[in-house]
Amino acid sequence: MSSQTPTNWMPVASADYTNLEELGYVTLNIRIEGDVPAKRRFVYTWKSSNGTEHGQTDPQRLASFNFLPPHDGRFFLNADVTDGVGITRSAGMWVKIGDVAEDDFKRPPIPDDSAQTVIDVDDVSMIFNMASEQYNSLKEYFIALAHHELSFKEFRALDHVSFEVKRGEAFGLVGTNGSGKSTMLKIIAGVLEASEGTCTVTGSIAPLIELGAGFDMDLTARENIYLNGSLLGYRKEFIDEHLADIVEFAELKDFMDMPLKNYSSGMVARIAFAIATVAEPDILIVDETLSVGDFLFQQKCMRRIQELIGSGNVTVLLVSHSIEMVEAMCDRVCWIEKGHQRMIGPTDDVCAAYRNLGL
Ligand SMILES: Nc1ncnc2c1ncn2[C@@H]1O[C@H](COP(=O)(O)OP(=O)(O)OP(=O)(O)O)[C@@H](O)[C@H]1O
Numbered sequence: 001m002s003s004q005t006p007t008n009w010m011p012v013a014s015a016d017y018t019n020l021e022e023l024g025y026v027t028l029n030i031r032i033e034g035d036v037p038a039k040r041r042f043v044y045t046w047k048s049s050n051g052t053e054h055g056q057t058d059p060q061r062l063a064s065f066n067f068l069p070p071h072d073g074r075f076f077l078n079a080d081v082t083d084g085v086g087i088t089r090s091a092g093m094w095v096k097i098g099d100v101a102e103d104d105f106k107r108p109p110i111p112d113d114s115a116q117t118v119i120d121v122d123d124v125s126m127i128f129n130m131a132s133e134q135y136n137s138l139k140e141y142f143i144a145l146a147h148h149e150l151s152f153k154e155f156r157a158l159d160h161v162s163f164e165v166k167r168g169e170a171f172g173l174v175g176t177n178g179s180g181k182s183t184m185l186k187i188i189a190g191v192l193e194a195s196e197g198t199c200t201v202t203g204s205i206a207p208l209i210e211l212g213a214g215f216d217m218d219l220t221a222r223e224n225i226y227l228n229g230s231l232l233g234y235r236k237e238f239i240d241e242h243l244a245d246i247v248e249f250a251e252l253k254d255f256m257d258m259p260l261k262n263y264s265s266g267m268v269a270r271i272a273f274a275i276a277t278v279a280e281p282d283i284l285i286v287d288e289t290l291s292v293g294d295f296l297f298q299q300k301c302m303r304r305i306q307e308l309i310g311s312g313n314v315t316v317l318l319v320s321h322s323i324e325m326v327e328a329m330c331d332r333v334c335w336i337e338k339g340h341q342r343m344i345g346p347t348d349d350v351c352a353a354y355r356n357l358g359l
């Protein structure tokens, strides 16, 4: 890179509210730190906090943008800055217009010992048998089986894990890939049986565990709502009554009579989430299901989960690779690493320790 095209520059955003009261706009100012590139273009974008409203400017030379908010609320303002050789860097920030209630969701407080225990995981281990030889065909496998040559290696996906979850908690499980989080959730949901130890659950469970579990891909979405609903213990009359709510929440009105195999994975997730949360389950289990939904649907699901948590009746078990999401939602977290329980405690402590893993 020649000295004419410096690349060590970075845009920094700041907001100026001085014209808000009189003229009704907020100014986003972009300062360039480092070697300011000679030719620079700015494209400004904004979006409302729920993502439904947004806008974009043409490329321009001005390092500031006057944003006229359409109404009170929180908005994200962003600048994409492109230099003469086409390198683009972004800077953005949230601005608050008017009397906006701060994010009114508060993660639930950590309950005291007298609160009812709804999930009791007591010294649970899960051992999977894995064939220790590789067989190239089913025929080879059966020959080995017939000759009693088949040997298995034991694999401990969970090793002596214990925790209790109290009623009304939002309990998070974190850990790197393959650490046993989904296995733990399946044991709690009753899909898998623990090899050792016990797991006791009090109340009804709505599990959002594996995409498509509880669905028949050859049936239509409508038929699957009834099928999945019955697996969740809803009566047919209940589903009749709530079908419109489910379809509306999933926003898939025009696709109800299409076989599920033609749905995208995000569409399946929408249906699954809508059914699982149409009634208030005692325990809602969410395993990363939301990550396949688009950002608008994810926000909608988060709000629904927050409503359920806010009701104080529902216990939520959340597995997510988004540490921010876990921090926003959960009062306590258990960190499972390669099958071992590494740490359990208040969210901030556990998430801070988990974050340090990457340092
Ligand atoms: N049915 C099974 N048979 C054999 N091994 C399994 C089975 N299910 C899971 N495992 C193994 O158990 C370990 C834990 O898997 P699990 O899916 O619980 O991890 P996870 O923490 O959910 O990971 P991720 O973050 O990738 O979702 C993995 O090594 C996986 O290969």
Ligand SMILES: [Mg+2]
Pocket (backbone or CB within 6 Å): 181, 182, 183, 287
């Ligand atoms: Mg998993």
